[in-house]
Amino acid sequence: AQSVTQLGSHVSVSEGALVLLRCNYSSSVPPYLFWYVQYPNQGLQLLLKYTTGATLVKGINGFEAEFKKSETSFHLTKPSAHMSDAAEYFCAVRSLGGYQKVTFGIGTKLQVIP
Amino acid sequence: ETGVTQSPTHLIKTRGQQVTLRCSSQSGHNTVSWYQQALGQGPQFIFQYYREEENGRGNFPPRFSGLQFPNYSSELNVNALELDDSALYLCASTIMGQVNSPLHFGNGTRLTVT
Numbered sequence: 566a567q568s569v570t571q572l573g574s575h576v577s578v579s580e581g582a583l584v585l586l587r588c589n590y591s592s593s594v595p596p597y598l599f600w601y602v603q604y605p606n607q608g609l610q611l612l613l614k615y616t617t618g619a620t621l622v623k624g625i626n627g628f629e630a631e632f633k634k635s636e637t638s639f640h641l642t643k644p645s646a647h648m649s650d651a652a653e654y655f656c657a658v659r660s661l662g663g664y665q666k667v668t669f670g671i672g673t674k675l676q677v678i679p
Numbered sequence: 680e681t682g683v684t685q686s687p688t689h690l691i692k693t694r695g696q697q698v699t700l701r702c703s704s705q706s707g708h709n710t711v712s713w714y715q716q717a718l719g720q721g722p723q724f725i726f727q728y729y730r731e732e733e734n735g736r737g738n739f740p741p742r743f744s745g746l747q748f749p750n751y752s753s754e755l756n757v758n759a760l761e762l763d764d765s766a767l768y769l770c771a772s773t774i775m776g777q778v779n780s781p782l783h784f785g786n787g788t789r790l791t792v793t
Contacts, residue, residue: 599781608683608769608784609722616779655721665710665773666735667782669721 567592569639569656571670579678584628584643586673588656591637597659598639599667600630604652612654615639626650651677681706683785685770691791692760700755700788702770711753712782713745714769722769728753729775757790765792 572587590596597616601609613624620632630641639656656670684703692698704711710729714722724737728747742758751772757764767789771782 601784606786606789608685608786609771609782611781611783614779614781665712665775665782666724666727666737667712667771668724669714671721 566668567596567658567660568668569598569658569670571656571673573673574671575674575676577676577678578646580648581645584641584646584650584675586641586654586656586675588630588639588641588670589637590639590656590658592658598630598632599657599659600624600628600639600641601655601657601669602626602652603655603672609655612641646675646677648677648679651675683770683772683783685768685785685788687788688786689789689791691793694760694762694792696760697756697758698760698790700757700768700770700790702753702755702772702785704751704753704770704772705783708772708774708780708783709751710773710775711747711751712771712773713753713755714771715739716767716769716787717763718766725755760792762792765790 568591570589599614600612613622615632623629628643653672653674655672659667712727713725716722727735731747744756746754767787769787771784774780
């Protein structure tokens with residue numbers, strides 16, 4: 566079964582500092598990987614996705630992630646944090662065949678300090 | 680383009696009761712999935728519907744059931760409610776078989792079981 570592990574349930578950064586949220590996946594074949602963001606009392610919004618092709622993926626709101634097969638990682642980064650980035654971030658993996666079940670990590674809550 | 684909409688937004692039920700949650704998928708999407716998100720956790724896959732049939736199920740008991748209608752809208756039914764069923768229930772839609780089609784989520788229904 567495919568799974569993702571998010572390292573760090575809470576991350577705090579200063580406004581303007583680099584954001585790095587870590588995600589490692591477990592899969593016997595190259596997976597489809599996603600990052601979602603969830604603001605309080607809302608559903609999940611897609612930030613970016615990796616399916617095939619370029620390993621550096623750019624998403625919305627200045628976020629990007631790099632797929633590293635050798636490290637089985639898909640870490641999310643943003644060069645400069647904004648207050649509006651405070652939210653919970655979920656890494657997810659989707660199965661390749663059959664039905665399109667998506668498995669989520671436990672989430673990382675990002676706090677941005679002014 | 681109409682996004683995923685869910686109703687109601689909040690619901691309070693008593694243990695042992697039954698509940699029905701509703702979801703309208705994003706226009707052009709033919710597949711609906713339901714997820715349960717307990718407080719402080721990532722979303723957990725309940726099941727998925729495609730062509731009005733359940734074609735994938737997570738680790739949830741049979742008292743969780745669903746329907747998909749010809750217009751691709753969906754219902755989640757939970758019988759014999761338990762306190763642990765208190766959670767945010769998220770509906771997501773996508774296009775079956777399309778690699779680049781991620782899940783699009785609604786804002787969820789917050790269910791409280793007392």
